[in-house]
Amino acid sequence: MARAxxxxxxxxxRSNAAYLCVNCSQYFCFxxxxxxxxxxxxxxxxxxxxxxxxxxxxxxxxxxxxKHPLIQQINKWECDSIHRIQQVAEESRQSLVQPxxxxxxxxLVKLNELSEQLKxxxxxxxxxxTILQKYEDALKQLTKELNKLRNISIREEISSFITKISxxxxxxxxxxxxxxxxxxxxxxxxxxxxGNESGNQLQLYHPNGLYVDDNGETLYIADCFNHRVVKWxxxxxCGQVIAGGNGQGNENNQLSYPRSIVFEKETDSLIICxxxxxxxxxxxxxxxxxxxxxxxxxxxxxxxxxxxxYLYASDVKKNEVKRWKIGDINETxxxxxxxxxxxxxxxxxxxxxxxxxxxxxxxSDSENHRIMKWIKGAKEGLVVAxxxxxxxxxxxxxxxxGILVNQLGTVYVADTFNHRVMRWTKGASQGDVIVGxxxxxxxxxxxxxxxxxxxxxxxxxxxxxxHNHRIQKYNIE
Numbered sequence: 001m002a003r004a005x006x007x008x009x010x011x012x013x014r015s016n017a018a019y020l021c022v023n024c025s026q027y028f029c030f031x032x033x034x035x036x037x038x039x040x041x042x043x044x045x046x047x048x049x050x051x052x053x054x055x056x057x058x059x060x061x062x063x064x065x066x067k068h069p070l071i072q073q074i075n076k077w078e079c080d081s082i083h084r085i086q087q088v089a090e091e092s093r094q095s096l097v098q099p100x101x102x103x104x105x106x107x108l109v110k111l112n113e114l115s116e117q118l119k120x121x122x123x124x125x126x127x128x129x130t131i132l133q134k135y136e137d138a139l140k141q142l143t144k145e146l147n148k149l150r151n152i153s154i155r156e157e158i159s160s161f162i163t164k165i166s167x168x169x170x171x172x173x174x175x176x177x178x179x180x181x182x183x184x185x186x187x188x189x190x191x192x193x194x195g196n197e198s199g200n201q202l203q204l205y206h207p208n209g210l211y212v213d214d215n216g217e218t219l220y221i222a223d224c225f226n227h228r229v230v231k232w233x234x235x236x237x238c239g240q241v242i243a244g245g246n247g248q249g250n251e252n253n254q255l256s257y258p259r260s261i262v263f264e265k266e267t268d269s270l271i272i273c274x275x276x277x278x279x280x281x282x283x284x285x286x287x288x289x290x291x292x293x294x295x296x297x298x299x300x301x302x303x304x305x306x307x308x309x310y311l312y313a314s315d316v317k318k319n320e321v322k323r324w325k326i327g328d329i330n331e332t333x334x335x336x337x338x339x340x341x342x343x344x345x346x347x348x349x350x351x352x353x354x355x356x357x358x359x360x361x362x363x364s365d366s367e368n369h370r371i372m373k374w375i376k377g378a379k380e381g382l383v384v385a386x387x388x389x390x391x392x393x394x395x396x397x398x399x400x401x402g403i404l405v406n407q408l409g410t411v412y413v414a415d416t417f418n419h420r421v422m423r424w425t426k427g428a429s430q431g432d433v434i435v436g437x438x439x440x441x442x443x444x445x446x447x448x449x450x451x452x453x454x455x456x457x458x459x460x461x462x463x464x465x466x467h468n469h470r471i472q473k474y475n476i477e
Contacts, residue, residue, distance in 0.1 A: 011035070074165065081162045092154075099152055107146045114138055173265055174307050175214070176357050177406045177455045181425055185435055185461050188444035189472030192462075193221065193232045193239065195442075196469070204230075204469045209260035209273070209302070209452050216456030219471060220270060221464070222258040229261055229272060229283070232471075243272060243283040243291060250277045252290040260302040260352075260452075262311075264326065271311065271326075273300040280313060282326075295324065295331075302352040302364075312353055314363065319347040321361060335361055335374050335381070342368045344380040352402045352414075352452075362411065364400045371403060371411055371424070385411050385424040385431060392418045395430035402453035402464070414450040414463065421450060421463060435461065435474050442468055 008015050011032035019033045020026075028036050061068050066075075118135065121127060194204035209222035219232045220242070228244035244255030256276025264271050264282065272281045272291065278299055283291040299317040306312070311324045312334070320336030336347045348367040355361055359376040362384070369390045372381035386397035398417035405411055409426035412434070420437035424430075436447040452464035461474040 077163070077165045084162060096152070099149055103149050104146070107142055110145075111142055114142070173305050173309065174355060174357070177404055177412075177459065179406045179410070179412075179455060179459045181406075181408055181410050181423075183459060184477045185474040186477060187435060187474075189435065189447075189463065189465075189474050190444075192471045192473050193219065193230075194468075194470035204471070206466055206469065207452075207464050207471065208466065209258070210454050210462060210464050210471065211261050211263050211270070212454040212456050212462055213263075214457060216458065216460065219462070220261055220263070221471060222261050222272070222452075224257050224259060227255045227257065227276075229255070229258060229270060231285075242285060243270060243281075248276065252281075252292065255281075255291075260300070262303045262305050264305060266309065271303055271305070273303050273313065275300060280311075294326065295329070298322075301350070304353055304355050306355045306359060307357075312355060312361065314350040314353050316349050316351065319350060321347075321350060321353055321363060335363060335372075344372075344382070347372070351400075354403045354405050356405050356409075357407070362403050362405055364403050364413070366399050366401065369397045369399065371397070371400060371413055384426075385413055385422070390417075393430075394422075394432065397422070401451040404453050404455060412453060412461075414453050416449050416451060416466075419447045419449065421447075421453065421461070435463065440467070447472070 007020075007027045009029040009032055010026040011028060014029060019028055019030065021028060021033070021036060023040075026036075065071065114135070121131060121135075194207065196203045204221065204223050205225035207221050208224045211220040212218075213220075217234045221230050221232060221239075223230050226245075227248045228241050230239040230245075231242045232239040244253070244258065246254050248254065248256045250256065255272065255274050257274075258272050259275045260273035262271045263269075267282070268285055270283045270285060271294070272283055274281050278297055279293050280295040280298065280300055280303065281291040282294050283289065294311075295313070298313060299315050300313045301316050302314050304312050305326070309326055311326050312321055313324075314321050318336070319340045321334050323332045323334045324330070336345075336350070338345045340346065340348050342348060347363060347365050349365075350363045351366045352364040353361060361374045361376075363372045363374070363381070365372050368387070370383050370387035371385035373384045374381040386395075386400065388395050390396065390398050392398065397413065397415050400413050401416045402414035403411060411424045411426075411431075413422050413424065413431075415422050418437065419440040420433050421435045422431040423434050436445075436450060438446050440446065440448040442448070447463065447465050448467035449465075450463045451466045452462075454462040456462070459476045461476070463472045463474065465472050
């Protein structure tokens with residue numbers, strides 16, 4: 001654990017013969033070395049105690065799920081609600097006691113008067129059908145009065161004083177495409193948005209990022225050169241600006257060249273890569289809201305959130321990918337950090353990223369013309385597409401951008417400067433073209449620098465056609 005040398009003890013600060021703890025890289029004199037060892041032992045024992053306590057809790061919940069905190073929360077709500085109902089019921093009963101007593105007295109007085117009339121009639125023996133009907137009606141009226149107080153009734157309000165409880169199950173943050181490996185798409189795309197040359201009215205201007213909601217009815221587009229994010233619903237003639245749109249700038253209601261957007265389901269907000277301002281922003285989906293800065297001083301290009309709520313961002317200048325717990329400024333380097341290069345532990349201008357269900361990270365290593373996969377915890381990546389130099393062969397890519405990965409590990413990549421979208425099955429030495437690849441152009445079967453990609457739940461493919469300033473949809477066959 002330790003070796004002797006002459007330096008200053010970390011505990012007593014005396015300069016004498018000390019021992020280096022190779023685990024924590026601090027020096028201690030002999031007396032304090034033993035103390036340090038005991039402290040380490042105590043801390044380890046504390047961790048084991050914590051582990052044992054957690055294991056006991058897990059076993060208890062396994063044998064009886066009613067002990068789970070969520071079930072206990074429902075039980076508490078039930079008890080609190082019952083107590084509140086009982087409290088309100090008792091208050092209401094007490095408020096009725098005196099009015100009911102007074103009302104009973106009044107009815108009793110009337111009944112006594114009717115009783116005297118009945119006695120008088122019997123004594124006089126003056127009984128006929130008319131008199132019988134009169135007394136019958138009088139008794140019915142008294143009965144009615146007894147059961148209903150004048151000017152007092154019970155009202156049940158629609159707005160409940162009890163807090164409603166429900167179990168909310170959020171869909172996973174990350175939706176993994178379930179596209180079959182042999183799927184085919186119509187070769188002529190449908191222009192959903194844009195395609196009217198560049199502009200800032202009904203047009204798009206070099207769009208980059210794209211988010212398609214779960215039902216495929218709404219698109220959120222990073223309209224990069226218009227410095228805004230627009231929402232476009234199915235069959236809309238005109239989109240709605242929901243972030244930025246107030247000119248290029250760095251105020252909280254402005255954006256500058258937004259490149260990527262991702263939806264944070266927990267807060268119903270968009271996380272935006274505000275590239276021109278070197279920051280990452282969170283923007284509520286309400287169109288009247290301003291954004292808030294989450295992360296500053298980053299040359300980001302793309303963003304993604306995993307199912308544990310961690311945010312990943314690619315940094316094209318530092319040639320790395322970082323991770324944050326949203327709301328925490330402390331970052332973790334997960335890929336790169338070894339300078340620019342083409343070695344398996346290096347990147348060169350990483351743009352788009354993707355995280356699969358196993359937390360492996362895929363990166364468009366654009367200027368190395370390859371897609372890299374970094375298994376969680378790995379020190380270097382694997383080439384899963386391209387990596388054979390820049391070119392248009394089926395085993396090559398040219399400045400790739402957007403990437404998606406299905407449940408089988410098949411990679412879909414926007415092969416940007418080849419104006420095509422390719423599919424690389426797991427372990428394949430070459431890919432196949434699924435749309436585009438007919439030269440750059442404006443026709444329905446052509447693309448011009450495709451960048452972002454997305455699938456909807458029907459496995460229709462959406463492509464951000466950057467230099468055609470449009471979003472293309474390719475229906476699955």
